[in-house]
Amino acid sequence: MTASGLAALPLLELTVVLPLAGLLLALPLGHHGARATLALAPIILLVTALLCIEIMWSGAPIERVAGGWDVPLGIALRADGISGAFLLTTALVACAVAVFQAQGGQDGGATRRSTFWPLFLATWGALNAVFVSGDLFNLYVALELLTLAAVAMVAYGSTEAAMRYLLFALSGSLVFLLGVALIYAGSGTFDIGLLGSAGAGDTAMTVAAAFMTAGLLAKAALFPFHAWLPPAHGNAPTPASALLSALVVKAPFFILVRIWFDIGPETSGVLMQLLGYLGVAAILYGSLLAMRQERLKLVIAYSTVAQLGYLFLVFPLAGAAQDLPWTAGTWSGAIFHALSHALAKAALFLAAGIVIEAVGHDRLQGLAGLARDLPMTVFAFGIAAVSIMGLPPSGAFIGKYLMLTGALAGGHVFLAIVMIGGGLLAAAYLFRPLRLMLLAGETQPAKAIARRRQVVPLLLALAAVGLGIAASLPYALLQIGRSLTATEGIE
Amino acid sequence: MSGIMPALLMLCPLVPAVLTFFLREDSHRLRNAVAIGSALLKLALIAVVLLGVAAGNEYELRIPLVPGLYMLLRVDELSLLFITLSSFLWLVTTVYAIAYLGGHENLSRFFGFFNLCVAATTGIALSGSLVTFFFFYELLTLSTWPLVVHNGDEKSLSAGRTYLAYTMGGSAALLLGIVWAEGVAGPVEFIAPLDFEDTGTLAQRLIFVLCVGGMGVKAALIPLHGWLPTAMVAPAPVSALLHAVAVVKAGAFGIIRFIHDVYGIARVEELALGLPLALIASATIIYGSVRALQQTDIKRRLAFSTVSQVSYIVLGASLAGPIAAIGGLVHLVHQGLMKVTLFFAAGALAERIEVRSVDQLDGAGRRMPLTMVAFSLAALGMIGVPPLAGFMSKWFIGVGALEAGRGWVILVLAGSSLLNAAYFLPLIYRAWFKPAPEGAVSAGAERPLALILPAVVTAISVLGAGVLAGLWISPLGWATLIVEREYLP
Numbered sequence: 001m002t003a004s005g006l007a008a009l010p011l012l013e014l015t016v017v018l019p020l021a022g023l024l025l026a027l028p029l030g031h032h033g034a035r036a037t038l039a040l041a042p043i044i045l046l047v048t049a050l051l052c053i054e055i056m057w058s059g060a061p062i063e064r065v066a067g068g069w070d071v072p073l074g075i076a077l078r079a080d081g082i083s084g085a086f087l088l089t090t091a092l093v094a095c096a097v098a099v100f101q102a103q104g105g106q107d108g109g110a111t112r113r114s115t116f117w118p119l120f121l122a123t124w125g126a127l128n129a130v131f132v133s134g135d136l137f138n139l140y141v142a143l144e145l146l147t148l149a150a151v152a153m154v155a156y157g158s159t160e161a162a163m164r165y166l167l168f169a170l171s172g173s174l175v176f177l178l179g180v181a182l183i184y185a186g187s188g189t190f191d192i193g194l195l196g197s198a199g200a201g202d203t204a205m206t207v208a209a210a211f212m213t214a215g216l217l218a219k220a221a222l223f224p225f226h227a228w229l230p231p232a233h234g235n236a237p238t239p240a241s242a243l244l245s246a247l248v249v250k251a252p253f254f255i256l257v258r259i260w261f262d263i264g265p266e267t268s269g270v271l272m273q274l275l276g277y278l279g280v281a282a283i284l285y286g287s288l289l290a291m292r293q294e295r296l297k298l299v300i301a302y303s304t305v306a307q308l309g310y311l312f313l314v315f316p317l318a319g320a321a322q323d324l325p326w327t328a329g330t331w332s333g334a335i336f337h338a339l340s341h342a343l344a345k346a347a348l349f350l351a352a353g354i355v356i357e358a359v360g361h362d363r364l365q366g367l368a369g370l371a372r373d374l375p376m377t378v379f380a381f382g383i384a385a386v387s388i389m390g391l392p393p394s395g396a397f398i399g400k401y402l403m404l405t406g407a408l409a410g411g412h413v414f415l416a417i418v419m420i421g422g423g424l425l426a427a428a429y430l431f432r433p434l435r436l437m438l439l440a441g442e443t444q445p446a447k448a449i450a451r452r453r454q455v456v457p458l459l460l461a462l463a464a465v466g467l468g469i470a471a472s473l474p475y476a477l478l479q480i481g482r483s484l485t486a487t488e489g490i491e
Numbered sequence: 492m493s494g495i496m497p498a499l500l501m502l503c504p505l506v507p508a509v510l511t512f513f514l515r516e517d518s519h520r521l522r523n524a525v526a527i528g529s530a531l532l533k534l535a536l537i538a539v540v541l542l543g544v545a546a547g548n549e550y551e552l553r554i555p556l557v558p559g560l561y562m563l564l565r566v567d568e569l570s571l572l573f574i575t576l577s578s579f580l581w582l583v584t585t586v587y588a589i590a591y592l593g594g595h596e597n598l599s600r601f602f603g604f605f606n607l608c609v610a611a612t613t614g615i616a617l618s619g620s621l622v623t624f625f626f627f628y629e630l631l632t633l634s635t636w637p638l639v640v641h642n643g644d645e646k647s648l649s650a651g652r653t654y655l656a657y658t659m660g661g662s663a664a665l666l667l668g669i670v671w672a673e674g675v676a677g678p679v680e681f682i683a684p685l686d687f688e689d690t691g692t693l694a695q696r697l698i699f700v701l702c703v704g705g706m707g708v709k710a711a712l713i714p715l716h717g718w719l720p721t722a723m724v725a726p727a728p729v730s731a732l733l734h735a736v737a738v739v740k741a742g743a744f745g746i747i748r749f750i751h752d753v754y755g756i757a758r759v760e761e762l763a764l765g766l767p768l769a770l771i772a773s774a775t776i777i778y779g780s781v782r783a784l785q786q787t788d789i790k791r792r793l794a795f796s797t798v799s800q801v802s803y804i805v806l807g808a809s810l811a812g813p814i815a816a817i818g819g820l821v822h823l824v825h826q827g828l829m830k831v832t833l834f835f836a837a838g839a840l841a842e843r844i845e846v847r848s849v850d851q852l853d854g855a856g857r858r859m860p861l862t863m864v865a866f867s868l869a870a871l872g873m874i875g876v877p878p879l880a881g882f883m884s885k886w887f888i889g890v891g892a893l894e895a896g897r898g899w900v901i902l903v904l905a906g907s908s909l910l911n912a913a914y915f916l917p918l919i920y921r922a923w924f925k926p927a928p929e930g931a932v933s934a935g936a937e938r939p940l941a942l943i944l945p946a947v948v949t950a951i952s953v954l955g956a957g958v959l960a961g962l963w964i965s966p967l968g969w970a971t972l973i974v975e976r977e978y979l980p
Binding site: 329332371372379391392393398401402404408409416420421424427431438439468471472475 | 555560596625626629630633642643652659666670
């Protein structure tokens with residue numbers, strides 16, 4: 001099939017339409033929704049992969065206008081390199097979660113309820129919509145759908161955590177919407193492409209972007225808005241935890257990247273610095289709390305708080321001085337970090353889910369001896385942990401290396417030391433559960449877990465490592481559609 | 492074409508490592524066949540590459556990752572020295588480990604990580620750039636941790652924690668140094684001297700301290716040596732691997748690479764970094780020996796002896812002079828051969844006749860003669876008795892020190908040799924000249940042969956490396972060739 005053949009297919013539309021159509025299909029099916037989802041998931045994965053190939057092939061962003069009207073009336077869809085990368089990562093994680101759960105995951109019966117699979121597909125569709133939206137209003141709608149689906153999934157585990165999540169997320173939405181409204185008032189368009197080509201706007205634009213940023217921070221759980229995350233991700237059912245921690249919190253970050261790097265309002269140095277230092281605080285605070293948790297899922301959830309901090313370092317490193325030759329590398333590094341974290345974090349949560357199914361709880365002190373009974377799961381946990389720590393050859397190492405290079409080149413020695421120190425802290429909180437699982441002990445799993453389910457987190461963890469080994473391809477993909485010519489200046 | 496050999500050398504331990512993880516726990520024959528088969532195959536590959544390099548072929552494999560970051564595997568004389576050593580010792584250690592761990596649990600996991608560890612060592616030897624080196628250096632840290640904690644008891648897990656705390660801290664410093672160096676000088680390949688352009692001398696010194704300090708953790712330089720004696724709780728084959736082939740060697744090898752092939756001897760001298768490093772190495776030599784003298788547990792005594800002996804390698808590299816450099820390089824091999832023999836023997840003693848501390852050694856020579864002959868040969872080599880391997884190393888380092896105008900090193904060498912004698916000779920004396928305790932059983936002690944013969948083989952190589960040091964194919968001959976090519980381009 002040639003490039004034009006691919007272009008003839010409505011791939012871009014399908015990435016959003018298929019999950020949402022699946023949602024409508026799964027609603028009446030009730031708990032048979034598992035089978036429908038399982039049938040649909042590989043198709044969406046295939047569509048996403050083909051879309052990435054099309055982007056790579058054409059070397060330019062793919063744009064479509066749905067609804068038959070031109071921008072600004074029609075719905076503009078646009079997929080550039082980072083859209084493709086996030087779409088594909090989402091599809092991989094979602095497929096893995098679907099396969100994992102549809103093959104008999106128990107987990108308190110959440111997934112036996114008729115609502116689970118529609119919510120799962122709604123999350124997937126909303127994520128894809130965020131990644132391909134070409135205008136700010138659609139981004140807002142997609143983000144709301146995402147939030148509601150995510151909150152509902154958290155509610156399976158704990159209503160209280162869900163309420164807290166909802167409170168943070170809705171406050172964030174309001175502030176975000178205010179920013180969107182300000183932009184529309186100032187420029188008369190929602191279209192990201194038009195806003196970006198209008199050149200760096202005035203101060204009003206920066207203020208609007210600051211509002212949107214503040215709203216998104218609450219949803220992205222950046223320190224100090226993180227308080228909702230650990231109870232929500234730590235108590236949700238396993239497949240929900242994996243989706244939330246790996247992907248859902250990345251969506252607001254993705255929008256932030258769109259706002260500050262694509263629309264590119266006049267950058268405020270102070271704001272960029274502030275985001276960076278909040279990131280630093282998140283790394284330190286999240287890691288220290290992760291070390292003190294007594295439950296495996298809470299360790300992993302606090303680890304998410306810490307790892308999200310890394311992503312925000314991209315703003316002081318690459319946001320404030322977009323003309324430095326290192327910025328492109330730094331920027332790509334942060335995206336690598338986000339993708340690698342998504343794969344590895346999903347692996348960690350699925351592995352934790354297996355542990356809970358096998359022994360009935362996830363208290364760290366009661367996990368001695370698991371390595372003997374669940375070797376594959378512990379191994380998967382270990383490989384994913386390596387990735388979270390940012391050690392070679394994982395994708396996170398490539399990300400960290402690129403960001404470090406940018407940090408030292410830009411004179412941000414403090415940030416460089418935090419990045420390296422954060423890796424050591426991650427090692428400290430992740431080796432603790434590993435150590436306890438390797439301890440010779442008497443824990444007897446109450447229940448055997450099928451190998452074909454145990455292999456799922458292992459594959460995800462290996463994918464996170466593979467991202468580092470085969471880094472040149474995703475790196476090339478990420479550069480497509482970037483306004484900065486990213487390939488220059490790094491050699 | 493030239494990229495195929497490095498790839499094959501890498502895959503040769505890597506593929507069996509991955510396969511082994513998936514083998515069933517009770518398929519012993521298959522697992523052993525995979526382990527020994529791949530070790531033999533690798534030695535054959537190395538023979539081909541050795542002939543190729545001698546004939547002037549170049550082997551290089553470059554894998555681009557992202558702009559400015561690539562993996563580079565390259566075979567040069569120094570990598571061949573290390574890879575030949577590690578592959579030879581891999582084979583004998585595998586044979587030994589199979590015999591030693593006969594009825595243990597979790598063998599697929601053990602041999603999987605064991606092979607992974609060898610793959611990491613191979614990668615370290617073949618690395619052609621600092622980043623590639625770091626890749627495998629970290630892989631080594633990660634793949635040795637499960638081996639250290641293999642027993643799964645509280646003691647080994649706490650040793651594992653100490654091990655990780657030290658090595659990951661070291662790696663963090665190393666990473667910072669590498670990124671800094673690449674930031675100012677571009678991708679750093681092992682072709683000295685590094686082009687620093689207009690970087691200040693302070694920055695150059697700091698990068699050196701970060702990198703060498705980071706690698707000094709694995710090389711167990713004081714005060715960064717604390718993990719090594721603690722890690723002794725691991726099974727004996729692991730100790731042998733850690734002390735002779737993989738971990739401490741990776742550190743020492745890295746320091747040699749960094750001094751010779753990144754900064755270059757001349758710049759190290761220019762920045763006045765050689766002398767401080769030589770002083771730290773000397774202090775480590777004396778300190779390790781003194782602590783070894785205080786230990787009553789045989790394995791712990793050997794562990795402190797490693798702390799001391801590995802620093803000879805660093806000392807040789809830090810003295811600016813070709814002869815000392817030869818001494819350091821050749822000790823990389825000699826120390827490996829001697830220390831692996833000592834650990835094989837110590838493990839056999841503990842496993843077969845329950846001899847673990849020094850005062851239990853009485854009469855061990857008659858109870859396990861082959862083992863103790865091997866042990867005695869290696870111990871005498873460590874002391875530096877001619878014509879054994881250790882003598883050659885010390886001789887070259889001493890002469891090199893005089894040549895470099897650092898006569899005080901002779902005192903360090905002499906003092907250390909006395910201390911070596913003081914902590915090894917009583918062991919030999921007890922084993923051969925004291926009667927065995929009442930009721931000691933010795934029938935069948937030296938069975939199975941796979942547990943005993945590896946020590947004998949390596950002991951013979953200790954003798955051979957010393958006696959045949961004049962041949963070009965001996966470790967000394969090869970080390971001389973490396974240094975000649977560096978000093979006489």
